[in-house]
Amino acid sequence: MRLALGFLLLLLLGALLACNGSESDGDANVQAQATIQAAIASVNATLEADGGDRAPSTATPVPIPTPTRSAPATSTPAAQVSPPAGGSDFRALDNADYLLQSEPPSARTIQELQWIADGITSDELETAEHLTQLAAFHQEIFWSLVNKPWLQDGLAEAEISAVKSVLIIAQRDGDAAERVVALRWLSDAITDIETSAVEDLALIAQSDADGTLRIAAMPFLESLDAPDVAALRSLQQLAFLNPRVFRQVLTHPTLRDGITDEWAQIVATFNGVGRTNPALIDTLLDSERVTVESRAIDLPLSGAVMLAIIRTGPGAARSMDLLETAVRNSEEFMAAPLPVNYVGLLYELAVAGSSAGTNFGVSITIRPKFDVDDGSHEADSAGHIIAHEVAHYYWNNNVDWIDEGAAELMASVSELARVGRPLDAANYPCGYVTNLAALEFLDTTHESNAFVCNYSLGERIFLDLYRRLGDDAFRQGFRNLYQRSMVEDGTDDLPGTLVEVDDLRSALSAAADGDTVAATIARWYDGSEPFDTNRLDFRAVDAALPSVNGRIDRSYVSSAVMGQPLSQFSARDVSGPAYLNLEYSYRITGDPVEIPLQIVESYQDGFAFRRRSAAITAQEGYQGGKQWLQIGPPLGERWALGWHQVQVYESGRKLAEVQYVVTP
């Protein structure tokens, strides 16, 4: 069953669900995984019955006697050539005797296929069995399939998979299989996306054979473009995970005449919408309310890619530019082709849990509040969120901190390239555990509060490695890790290989000094190496405000606005944020003067994690003022224990600095 397993794993690709870390994640991933695994088990069971049993098809309604029963013991086929040297012979196949006896033209046609005639190798055996089984039980389908030009010469992996998919569909519904075999794009050479489409039709048949029958006749499958493949993958997941929504989509009045190319991009969002906000489906199928903005781009490595943004309300014109930039930066940094050729982005309240965005594998959903260009905090983080979700096309199904950390790093790299934002941590430091080994021990799920540490510790180990190894060596090692994650290992039900810390160490060591790699990983993984605080700013403070004849007189941290100064406090005593308080004096005449400030928070692990803007406005008639600013963990997150500092800058000059220690 090795080949069958490979096929099934491939189908799992669409089950990926990954979320942006700027808000906490939901639980859809876990549920999806469990359900998909159940489905896989069911497909596996079918194939075991087919391949492992001499009496094929346990579930078929076709009333043909099983070959072993009807093949007479006296059967003596004429002119049987002796088995060629290359492999086993047609006669060794499960249904051979039956076919020679009852369907001689089918037997002859199979025997004459070039890759059968020259001996059946182990790679070809399963497909040979599948063909004889089709011939034994589904004559019409067999004849439509066996004459395809791509079945005449050797067998490519895509062709092996296509034959198997047709058999799976035939076992469920002969009419559906006939329609699939008749699809125009199956008549010439088979491409990878065509294989993926037939596999999805087979998996849909596993859950809903009538669904495959209907979908195979729909206009969007007349020719197969990238959004059509995405729509089919989305339908396949719906059929598994959400049969009620699957039926709702297939019977929706808007799609009365079937899904057209025009609607394929909308349908491609439904695997995510079905899980997170199924009430939206009616809205998304209302042509008066939904808009699709598309852009065709050509990437240096992966070639033609279709981008689409789907909305049901107003949005920002620049969002498509942000998406294109993220996709380009992503491929450039990875130096490996973008793994998809369709990227659909839905701006809707259909994300996992409270996350900002989710990559559902087929398409991305981001909350509409980030589809703005108004100078707000949301507008400021929009580019990062898009780039994070795009990065998940490369990084998924690995240890959580690798997927989220890699996506955060790539988002920060993309934003550095786009707007020059300094490459620093984007997440508040982890307040739950001190290292990644402890985080793995917690075995966090998406519902756990501590799940955020997959983002914060994950991005820090990658950022630190990037700083230590330099751009060239890091990217080579990062690419090694990605390539390793793409290799099918067959040890679990997930596609590719689930990479973890040992893979990270060896992938990077192949591209850079092994001791440096090991020491840097140890710092974050088990805490056995000290943090590197060399990048923090320990220069002296210059409190003067010369442009207004003034200075910062006092700066301190407190647990309440303008409260008691604290240099140390217990996380138990300060449940919400803390405050940075500034007191300043000046003396001016004439027009008010505004002094722009930058506030930077950093942590003992050597990373600044938050940079914000503020301003002091000096006005004639006043001699000074006070300001305060919230600092510390985002709402709902725990304080990170240890040493923190917050610094205030004017054009790079340090005006104020406060250090404080958080104890348990």
Ligand SMILES: [Zn+2]
């Ligand atoms: Zn994510």
